[in-house]
Amino acid sequence: MSFRGAILSEEYKEKGHLFSGMQILKGVVQRKKMDDEARKLVVKELAEVVGPDNCTDNPAVLASYSLFPVVTPEIAVLPESVEQVQGILRIANKRHVPVTPLASSTVSLSSGVFIPNGIALDCSRMHRILDINTDEAYALIEPGVTYGQLCSALQAQGYWYPLGSFHYAVSVLGPTTTQNHGGRGYGGWDEVASFEVVLPDGTVVRTGGSMAPKGSWAHQYVNFPDLHGLWLESNGLLGVITKLAVRIYPKAESNQIHIAGFKDSRSAQEFVKRICRQGVARHQVIFWWHGLTLFNHFALLEKHKLDEVGTLPFEWIIRGRTPPNGVHYNTVVTELKGYREVVEASAGVCDRVAREIGGEPIPWDEFGAKNPGLKSFLEEYGIKKQPQTPLVNLITKSMGAFSTIPIIWPGIGGPERILELEEYFWKEMALKKDMGVWFAYAHPFDQGRCFFSRIYIFRFGENQQRMLMDALENADFNSRIVREFGCFPHKPPIFNLDAKMILDQTGGYGELLKRIKEMIDPNNIMSPHVNPFADVPELPGLGK
Amino acid sequence: MATLKEYELEVMECLRCKTCTSLHPPELYQTEHQLICPSLERFKFFAYGAGGQMSIAKAIVLGNLDWSREVAEVVYKCTMCGACREKCLGNFGRIQNPDSFKWTNLIECFQLMRAQLIEHGHIPGKVKDFLQHIMNYGNPWAEAADARGEWIEGTGIRKYNPGDEYLFYVGDLGSYDPRGRRVAETLGKLFMKCGVSVGVLGNDEGDDGNEVSFLGEEGLFEHLARQNIESWQRLRVKKIVTLSPHAYNAVKNDYPKFGGEFEVSHYTQILADLIRKGKIKFKPANLKVTFHDPCFLGRHNGIYETPRQVLGAIKGLNLIEMARTRESSFCCGGGSGNYYMDLLGGGPNSPARVRIREARDSGAAILATACPACLTMLEDAPKTEGIEEKVTVKDLSEIVAECSQ
Numbered sequence: 001m002s003f004r005g006a007i008l009s010e011e012y013k014e015k016g017h018l019f020s021g022m023q024i025l026k027g028v029v030q031r032k033k034m035d036d037e038a039r040k041l042v043v044k045e046l047a048e049v050v051g052p053d054n055c056t057d058n059p060a061v062l063a064s065y066s067l068f069p070v071v072t073p074e075i076a077v078l079p080e081s082v083e084q085v086q087g088i089l090r091i092a093n094k095r096h097v098p099v100t101p102l103a104s105s106t107v108s109l110s111s112g113v114f115i116p117n118g119i120a121l122d123c124s125r126m127h128r129i130l131d132i133n134t135d136e137a138y139a140l141i142e143p144g145v146t147y148g149q150l151c152s153a154l155q156a157q158g159y160w161y162p163l164g165s166f167h168y169a170v171s172v173l174g175p176t177t178t179q180n181h182g183g184r185g186y187g188g189w190d191e192v193a194s195f196e197v198v199l200p201d202g203t204v205v206r207t208g209g210s211m212a213p214k215g216s217w218a219h220q221y222v223n224f225p226d227l228h229g230l231w232l233e234s235n236g237l238l239g240v241i242t243k244l245a246v247r248i249y250p251k252a253e254s255n256q257i258h259i260a261g262f263k264d265s266r267s268a269q270e271f272v273k274r275i276c277r278q279g280v281a282r283h284q285v286i287f288w289w290h291g292l293t294l295f296n297h298f299a300l301l302e303k304h305k306l307d308e309v310g311t312l313p314f315e316w317i318i319r320g321r322t323p324p325n326g327v328h329y330n331t332v333v334t335e336l337k338g339y340r341e342v343v344e345a346s347a348g349v350c351d352r353v354a355r356e357i358g359g360e361p362i363p364w365d366e367f368g369a370k371n372p373g374l375k376s377f378l379e380e381y382g383i384k385k386q387p388q389t390p391l392v393n394l395i396t397k398s399m400g401a402f403s404t405i406p407i408i409w410p411g412i413g414g415p416e417r418i419l420e421l422e423e424y425f426w427k428e429m430a431l432k433k434d435m436g437v438w439f440a441y442a443h444p445f446d447q448g449r450c451f452f453s454r455i456y457i458f459r460f461g462e463n464q465q466r467m468l469m470d471a472l473e474n475a476d477f478n479s480r481i482v483r484e485f486g487c488f489p490h491k492p493p494i495f496n497l498d499a500k501m502i503l504d505q506t507g508g509y510g511e512l513l514k515r516i517k518e519m520i521d522p523n524n525i526m527s528p529h530v531n532p533f534a535d536v537p538e539l540p541g542l543g544k
Numbered sequence: 545m546a547t548l549k550e551y552e553l554e555v556m557e558c559l560r561c562k563t564c565t566s567l568h569p570p571e572l573y574q575t576e577h578q579l580i581c582p583s584l585e586r587f588k589f590f591a592y593g594a595g596g597q598m599s600i601a602k603a604i605v606l607g608n609l610d611w612s613r614e615v616a617e618v619v620y621k622c623t624m625c626g627a628c629r630e631k632c633l634g635n636f637g638r639i640q641n642p643d644s645f646k647w648t649n650l651i652e653c654f655q656l657m658r659a660q661l662i663e664h665g666h667i668p669g670k671v672k673d674f675l676q677h678i679m680n681y682g683n684p685w686a687e688a689a690d691a692r693g694e695w696i697e698g699t700g701i702r703k704y705n706p707g708d709e710y711l712f713y714v715g716d717l718g719s720y721d722p723r724g725r726r727v728a729e730t731l732g733k734l735f736m737k738c739g740v741s742v743g744v745l746g747n748d749e750g751d752d753g754n755e756v757s758f759l760g761e762e763g764l765f766e767h768l769a770r771q772n773i774e775s776w777q778r779l780r781v782k783k784i785v786t787l788s789p790h791a792y793n794a795v796k797n798d799y800p801k802f803g804g805e806f807e808v809s810h811y812t813q814i815l816a817d818l819i820r821k822g823k824i825k826f827k828p829a830n831l832k833v834t835f836h837d838p839c840f841l842g843r844h845n846g847i848y849e850t851p852r853q854v855l856g857a858i859k860g861l862n863l864i865e866m867a868r869t870r871e872s873s874f875c876c877g878g879g880s881g882n883y884y885m886d887l888l889g890g891g892p893n894s895p896a897r898v899r900i901r902e903a904r905d906s907g908a909a910i911l912a913t914a915c916p917a918c919l920t921m922l923e924d925a926p927k928t929e930g931i932e933e934k935v936t937v938k939d940l941s942e943i944v945a946e947c948s949q
């Protein structure tokens with residue numbers, strides 16, 4: 001039986017292939033590698049810094065440093081301290097060898113998706129929680145600290161840190177600094193109070209209050225320009241982060257989840273804006289009915305057998321704009337936490353505001369009866385703060401069920417812009433033959449000043465070649481959504497051409513970033529394969 | 545011979561998410577330990593974990609890496625403990641087991657990689673020695689075959705006769721390793737004391753082949769299995785009790801493929817049965833014990849409660865669980881022949897030392913196990929760690945023997 005049989009009809013079961021991206025990578029990113037003599041010399045020098053057991057050029061070890069091992073680094077090194085990181089970077093700078101830093105070597109979001117040459121600087125040995133300060137509500141951690149490690153340590157002290165979409169084996173640093181979203185309690189950029197970074201020349205920089213010997217790591221804003229933003233979404237281009245101070249949150253006295261259904265995305269967005277801008281809730285999720293249905297299905301399959309759960313009729317999910325009878329187009333999940341009295345009152349406010357906008361509050365038990373998988377999942381995430389099943393697992397299982405990689409990735413933009421993007425997807429893409437659109441969910445960030453929308457476009461491929469062409473034809477989509485919709489992709493680009501096409505639209509900003517990069521890293525050793533200011537090879541098929 | 549091409553879909557769909565090497569909730573929230581993979585704990589490079597091995601497999605399938613000495617150096621550092629198979633949240637493409645939605649063939653994939661390494665002539669020297677010694681001498685230490693039964697002398701334990709209820713299969717460690725011999729003798733005497741109809745084969749016993757199979761040498765494994773099956777069938781053996789979970793695994797799960805259908809038990813199951821029947825009675829004890837689940841008893845064969853029932857029957861024995869227990873047990877590092885080859889080496893991150901520190905932190909004074917390979921790996925760790933006053937390592941049978949009336 002195929003896993004895809006969980007939702008796909010027979011017609012689509014065997015179609016699709018995950019390999020199409022590989023061929024693009026091979027063509028794009030081949031760069032000159034060191035010859036054997038040079039590599040051996042660098043390995044020897046690095047081994048003197050980190051010890052011979054923590055440095056290798058074994059190609060089998062190097063193969064594990066790319067999600068797509070058609071291109072791999074030339075050396076992998078495991079430092080254990082800031083001093084060792086300094087030593088590595090000084091050698092790399094002296095020898096002009098590229099360096100790509102990695103935090104936990106898991107599913108890499110950015111520069112670590114593939115590393116075409118040079119040194120993979122693997123920080124997973126730097127995995128100490130250096131301090132948990134509940135007075136100032138921050139945790140000081142090294143780059144290899146994972147979510148599981150941090151959540152486990154915080155739990156013992158009555159605190160928590162948002163897990164977000166990720167799972168417990170992933171480093172906190174990676175997703176926290178490489179997904180361009182904000183808001184406290186979400187697990188994004190605004191959780192970072194300060195950094196310690198080693199620059200390519202070995203200089204150590206601390207931001208915020210930590211720059212002063214007796215200053216506080218929790219103190220982000222000092223009376224000088226706040227530089228810590230330089231290393232958010234820097235994608236390994238501007239140095240190696242060796243410490244970060246993240247904001248932590250006390251466990252709430254009361255946790256509740258409020259559910260409300262809406263007939264369209266505009267109404268759902270309006271509800272979210274009214275609730276979070278008045279401080280009623282910190283975190284909300286707008287589920288489209290596709291996402292709700294699929295996540296519920298796969299959440300059930302995590303804990304129950306397929307025979308018990310049954311399959312889903314797939315076609316009406318990926319083609320239908322109109323949900324079935326009794327199903328709301330959007331369902332908003334609002335996480336209420338805090339003092340008991342406040343939570344109770346907030347639930348009442350959510351009910352009233354939802355009705356004012358034409359929505360329908362749904363009692364928790366009623367929601368759970370219709371969506372038992374999702375209810376269990378939300379209870380673990382939103383109430384117990386001890387998720388058993390990572391959200392990323394549901395997302396990737398859902399994607400895997402479509403038996404292809406998505407052509408279009410999620411984006412972040414203002415509320416109206418996201419609505420325009422949604423209309424575009426429905427009108428332009430959804431009705432094409434063999435194309436599918438999967439609307440998953442949207443998050444408000446920064447009190448709904450912008451929304452992150454997880455919407456995917458898929459093609460049910462007839463063959464690998466067709467999907468390769470799709471991927472190439474849409475490789476510039478990230479820059480198109482910036483240009484045409486004013487939305488930004490939610491992850492750092494993994495192709496430097498992609499980044500370049502976006503930055504070319506930004507005028508002075510792109511120019512300043514280029515100057516900063518050249519000043520901090522004049523030899524271009526830090527993650528050069530994602531450097532948008534370096535020479536960029538042409539992608540075949542683009543420019544039309 | 546099968547190739548990685550048969551696992552292409554699974555290999556390519558590995559997302560390198562690292563859940564295969566990590567503790568999951570709820571244990572995750574109960575301990576400072578995060579890793580479940582002994583090789584990754586030891587070497588730290590991701591390649592040594594299951595996801596890393598899948599990356600290697602991916603690179604080979606894509607034609608970007610060849611079978612080589614360098615690949616062998618990484619692939620053979622896996623102890624085949626099965627933790628990754630237990631923890632993998634993947635299986636996005638093909639369901640191997642519709643009931644579990646887990647990618648159940650991780651271990652098979654790694655065995656296949658080893659088989660292909662052997663076929664291409666790339667195996668580490670110690671692995672080669674291990675296999676050759678077993679082939680030539682019937683044991684990994686190249687000890688004389690007719691020394692296999694020496695341990696029986698003076699114990700009162702007798703050779704198996706047709707008509708005995710159980711063949712007590714002792715295995716290599718029980719036959720040749722000094723520590724293993726003591727456990728085999730303890731157990732044999734316990735059986736006799738309880739009136740169990742049991743005998744051993746002594747010099748006529750052959751290697752069970754479990755490690756050979758997990759090292760990828762399927763041809764030699766089949767030869768060993770058939771040899772044992774033929775010998776046991778000639779002796780009209782119906783029931784077998786094994787000292788080692790490794791032998792239990794091979795006889796239970798693989799021997800039937802070659803016509804070897806026997807009723808096989810691990811010794812903990814026999815002891816549990818004897819206790820239930822009142823044939824073993826205990827005097828009061830005052831012990832704090834934690835149990836290390838052997839991988840081939842627990843994860844590979846699902847036997848978690850039986851050893852606990854045995855220990856639980858001893859009044860005054862306080863059984864303390866480590867956080868990494870049962871399905872999440874942390875491997876001692878001895879699997880896949882490592883009790884002999886020691887490919888993981890020493891150092892503070894060696895699995896045995898990590899595990900003994902965990903046992904000490906649990907508050908237990910005794911770390912009990914039910915596998916001679918685990919015993920071999922763990923026994924010296926307290927001394928290496930300098931904590932021999934705080935925790936000692938014992939086989940479960942020894943605790944039963946010491947506490948029985």
